[in-house]
Amino acid sequence: MHDALLKAVRMMQKNGAEFCDARSQIIKNIDIRSVNGDIRHLSDKTVGGVCLRAWMNGRWGYYTTTFLDDIHEAAATAVKNASGYPRERIELNVKEIKSKRTQNVKIHPDNADMKEKVNAVLDVDSSQVRDKILNRIGAYGEEVSKNILINSVGSEIEWEEVRTRFRAMSVASDGKKMERYYGGPDGTCGFELVKSIDIEALGRSVADEAILTLKAKRPPSGSMTVITDPMVSGLLAHEVMGHASEADEVVKKRSFLSDAVGKKVASDVISMYDNGTVDKAHGTILYDDEGTPASNTCIIENGVYKGYMHTLESASLMNSEPTGNGRAENFGKRIWARMTNTFFGPGDRTLDDIIADTKHGILCDKMVNGMEDPVGGGFEAKVLRGFLIKNGKITNMLRSFTLTGRALEILRTTDAATKNVEFDGGMCGKGIEDWVNVSSGGPYCRSDIIVGGG
Amino acid sequence: MNIHDIAADALRHAKEMEHAECYVIESLTHSAYIDGSRISNVETKIDSGMSVRVAKNNKLGRACVTLNNKDPTEKCVRSAIRVSSFSPKNNMFKGYPLPSRPSVKADVFDKKINDIDERELKSILSSVIGACKAEIPRGSVRLSTIRSVVANSNGLLTEHESTMVYAHFTSMFRGKRNGEGTGSVHGAFLNIDAEHIGEELERKAKASASAIPFKGKETLTMILPPCELGDMIMSSAGSALNGENVFYKRSPWTDMVGKKVASDILTLTDDPNVPGPLCSAFDDEGTPSQKKVLIENGILNGYINDSFIGNSTGNGMRRNSEDAQNIYSSGVTIKPMNMIVRSGRCSCDDMIEQTKNGILVEKFAWPEADPLTGRFGLEVRCGHIIRNGKITDTINNALLMGNMFDALAHIEFIGNDAVNQGCITTPTMSFSGVKLAGN
Numbered sequence: 001m002h003d004a005l006l007k008a009v010r011m012m013q014k015n016g017a018e019f020c021d022a023r024s025q026i027i028k029n030i031d032i033r034s035v036n037g038d039i040r041h042l043s044d045k046t047v048g049g050v051c052l053r054a055w056m057n058g059r060w061g062y063y064t065t066t067f068l069d070d071i072h073e074a075a076a077t078a079v080k081n082a083s084g085y086p087r088e089r090i091e092l093n094v095k096e097i098k099s100k101r102t103q104n105v106k107i108h109p110d111n112a113d114m115k116e117k118v119n120a121v122l123d124v125d126s127s128q129v130r131d132k133i134l135n136r137i138g139a140y141g142e143e144v145s146k147n148i149l150i151n152s153v154g155s156e157i158e159w160e161e162v163r164t165r166f167r168a169m170s171v172a173s174d175g176k177k178m179e180r181y182y183g184g185p186d187g188t189c190g191f192e193l194v195k196s197i198d199i200e201a202l203g204r205s206v207a208d209e210a211i212l213t214l215k216a217k218r219p220p221s222g223s224m225t226v227i228t229d230p231m232v233s234g235l236l237a238h239e240v241m242g243h244a245s246e247a248d249e250v251v252k253k254r255s256f257l258s259d260a261v262g263k264k265v266a267s268d269v270i271s272m273y274d275n276g277t278v279d280k281a282h283g284t285i286l287y288d289d290e291g292t293p294a295s296n297t298c299i300i301e302n303g304v305y306k307g308y309m310h311t312l313e314s315a316s317l318m319n320s321e322p323t324g325n326g327r328a329e330n331f332g333k334r335i336w337a338r339m340t341n342t343f344f345g346p347g348d349r350t351l352d353d354i355i356a357d358t359k360h361g362i363l364c365d366k367m368v369n370g371m372e373d374p375v376g377g378g379f380e381a382k383v384l385r386g387f388l389i390k391n392g393k394i395t396n397m398l399r400s401f402t403l404t405g406r407a408l409e410i411l412r413t414t415d416a417a418t419k420n421v422e423f424d425g426g427m428c429g430k431g432i433e434d435w436v437n438v439s440s441g442g443p444y445c446r447s448d449i450i451v452g453g454g
Numbered sequence: 455m456n457i458h459d460i461a462a463d464a465l466r467h468a469k470e471m472e473h474a475e476c477y478v479i480e481s482l483t484h485s486a487y488i489d490g491s492r493i494s495n496v497e498t499k500i501d502s503g504m505s506v507r508v509a510k511n512n513k514l515g516r517a518c519v520t521l522n523n524k525d526p527t528e529k530c531v532r533s534a535i536r537v538s539s540f541s542p543k544n545n546m547f548k549g550y551p552l553p554s555r556p557s558v559k560a561d562v563f564d565k566k567i568n569d570i571d572e573r574e575l576k577s578i579l580s581s582v583i584g585a586c587k588a589e590i591p592r593g594s595v596r597l598s599t600i601r602s603v604v605a606n607s608n609g610l611l612t613e614h615e616s617t618m619v620y621a622h623f624t625s626m627f628r629g630k631r632n633g634e635g636t637g638s639v640h641g642a643f644l645n646i647d648a649e650h651i652g653e654e655l656e657r658k659a660k661a662s663a664s665a666i667p668f669k670g671k672e673t674l675t676m677i678l679p680p681c682e683l684g685d686m687i688m689s690s691a692g693s694a695l696n697g698e699n700v701f702y703k704r705s706p707w708t709d710m711v712g713k714k715v716a717s718d719i720l721t722l723t724d725d726p727n728v729p730g731p732l733c734s735a736f737d738d739e740g741t742p743s744q745k746k747v748l749i750e751n752g753i754l755n756g757y758i759n760d761s762f763i764g765n766s767t768g769n770g771m772r773r774n775s776e777d778a779q780n781i782y783s784s785g786v787t788i789k790p791m792n793m794i795v796r797s798g799r800c801s802c803d804d805m806i807e808q809t810k811n812g813i814l815v816e817k818f819a820w821p822e823a824d825p826l827t828g829r830f831g832l833e834v835r836c837g838h839i840i841r842n843g844k845i846t847d848t849i850n851n852a853l854l855m856g857n858m859f860d861a862l863a864h865i866e867f868i869g870n871d872a873v874n875q876g877c878i879t880t881p882t883m884s885f886s887g888v889k890l891a892g893n
């Protein structure tokens with residue numbers, strides 16, 4: 001493959017590309033999912049192919065294929081796709097890298113016993129058995145991605161990424177209503193992730209919490225003091241501040257954070273980072289899909305806005321350095337500025353301490369999902385459940401609710417954060433597609449946010 | 455090898471298994487993007503892959519591979535057999551579909567899409583840009599040609615050929631506050647009305663820029679246009695009608711056939727005869743598709759199933775309406791081909807006129823109800839407040855809260871402006887009794 005990619009790069013150069021790269025990728029997944037003790041999905045997936053990219057006249061031309069049988073045609077098509085009415089001439093700032101790296105995992109998924117993977121799923125499923133549990137779900141997923149990138153400045157990079165996730169989810173019913181609860185770890189790890197947890201305890205706890213949620217009350221609505229847990233803090237960091245800090249949105253001035261560098265955008269309590277090098281976090285990468293090494297980008301420091309996440313193109317347009325955020329869902333998709341591990345930095349309080357000095361508020365417990373709003377800076381986060389706080393004490397459990405408001409208004413009210421930062425892995429879309437592995441996180445944070453529930 | 459030969463070859467390699475099925479698909483996609491009101495990336499994407507499912511002694515396994523080397527078939531079959539050996543017995547499995555004659559003739563192939571070149575693609579985007587006097591920071595159009603084959607050890611062999619159009623745009627109008635509009639196109643034919651899309655994007659962005667934060671709380675009627683309603687119906691009724699959710703009793707409509715689940719005026723049909731991007735004579739397991747009335751005048755008639763759940767209604771799907779790439783890597787899920795809400799007689803303007811207190815939602819952050827409970831609490835990014843039959847304000851920064859199953863039982867009006875949103879076609883509808891809360 002190396003030779004074919006090199007040949008493709010030379011052909012694209014010969015056809016007039018100002019800069020070009022050729023990338024091959026093979027992604028191998030094992031997915032196992034059980035429902036009520038039956039293995040519902042057990043699959044072995046291998047997806048692979050090649051992406052040729054030509055930069056010319058200020059735009060990209062792509063050619064992607066699963067089978068690079070005609071390199072001449074492929075290279076010519078990529079360059080032709082970049083042709084047309086010239087935009088401004090922009091020279092990309094690309095450094096030559098020659099490297100071969102693999103992620104440091106203890107038990108590579110290829111070396112773990114498939115029977116053990118299946119048993120782990122069945123064990124977490126069976127440990128959820130309770131009278132009121134309608135559905136017991138266990139899930140295991142592993143992904144090994146092998147990449148080769150060659151470009152026209154002479155870079156030749158090979159790297160492998162490994163990810164593992166393990167989940168339990170219970171659906172509880174009392175005959176009238178249904179509620180659910182979930183949990184489980186993920187990360188850029190091998191099978192040691194599963195071996196490191198108490199599988200039965202995970203299943204039992206998820207089932208018990210789902211049953212408890214059946215008694216949850218309807219949440220209040222209106223503007224309230226809200227203590228976001230690390231998942232929901234991460235959602236606020238990721239969906240609003242993160243997406244709006246992707247430099248391709250800033251170049252177009254679509255982001256409400258365009259021209260924000262140096263300005264105070266949040267309270268002193270808030271610092272925020274996108275760090276693709278966090279050890280074992282789900283969004284950690286070795287290189288982005290343009291061959292730029294992962295880095296730690298400080299986005300907000302003590303409330304002051306610092307900078308953006310870049311691709312090669314956005315870095316050149318903004319006279320900045322690439323940050324290792326040029327990512328694509330896979331070889332067949334476009335590269336955008338994307339996040340890796342995005343999180344708020346730690347504060348100096350404990351959770352008990354913050355709850356104790358909250359007169360009337362809500363404590364969040366796990367997220368459902370959220371949606372970006374780079375133009376308006378609006379925040380929407382669906383929260384799985386929460387707890388009402390009255391006079392410094394946790395009282396009733398609350399069923400699912402939604403948080404909303406203007407991100408900058410919310411972050412200006414943040415007055416407390418805990419010492420510990422936690423991460424939660426997942427998939428992030430750019431708008432409504434182009435899914436990449438990320439994580440988001442933060443400490444528990446206390447802010448004023450609009451709350452509402454159905 | 456062509457896709458027929460690959461499927462036949464896979465079945466030969468899987469002879470040791472009691473049951474085997476091979477799905478092979480190839481696609482060609484032309485796509486182009488708008489970035490900052492200018493055409494940027496142009497892409498040509500060639501994709502092909504296969505998925506093999508096998509079963510022996512009720513132990514099931516699945517594998518899929520990209521067709522990126524000269525002999526992927528045996529590797530794929532061996533992987534499926536290998537993983538099946540680790541599977542415990544699944545007594546629900548009754549085998550893959552038997553050969554059957556089609557009852558639907560779904561013609562969803564447009565030669566113009568198959569033959570399009572990058573100049574025509576750019577010209578579509580240029581027309582959208584030209585018709586929109588607001589900015590278009592981001593947009594894309596994707597035109598795909600798909601060919602697939604399903605073959606199984608029962609002697610079933612079906613083939614499918616279709617074209618698919620998907621486009622999505624965001625617009626932005628700069629004012630005191632920037633406003634954003636969005637628009638999307640789902641379809642099977644190259645009949646993109648670029649001028650209309652551009653004008654709508656401009657109108658939505660300007661409306662959003664003029665919105666003011668909503669204050670207070672009230673109970674009112676919500677009017678949802680097709681672009682916001684499609685996902686609300688799919689995440690509630692679509693999920694409740696899904697045979698897998700019914701089997702595992704997590705559908706709130708379990709054991710409700712013959713009972714009232716919605717307003718009398720709601721009739722919901724899955725009809726592959728009405729062209730949509732997913733319509734085909736057979737589903738992606740090879741079961742003939744069929745027209746099914748799922749809810750008739752508010753009464754639940756039945757559910758949609760795949761072969762695993764049993765009594766397949768021809769709704770075992772791997773394809774989606776947005777993207778032709780990597781379809782072979784998707785497992786079979788139960789999905790309507792084209793779920794159609796029977797249209798009413800009134801226009802959206804008529805609905806507004808007959809609404810005392812209401813909100814016409816232009817844009818949610820993300821339209822979605824909880825599939826288990828139907829509950830929703832959605833951020834309104836742009837909505838028009840209605841007082842005594844007239845739009846009085848345009849608002850944002852508010853939460854609209856309710857329960858979609860309750861809403862379906864309290865439909866006030868169904869419009870006459872149905873639009874396909876992928877696997878659902880719905881007109882504008884209005885629902886009473888939802889709550890709106892602002893700061």
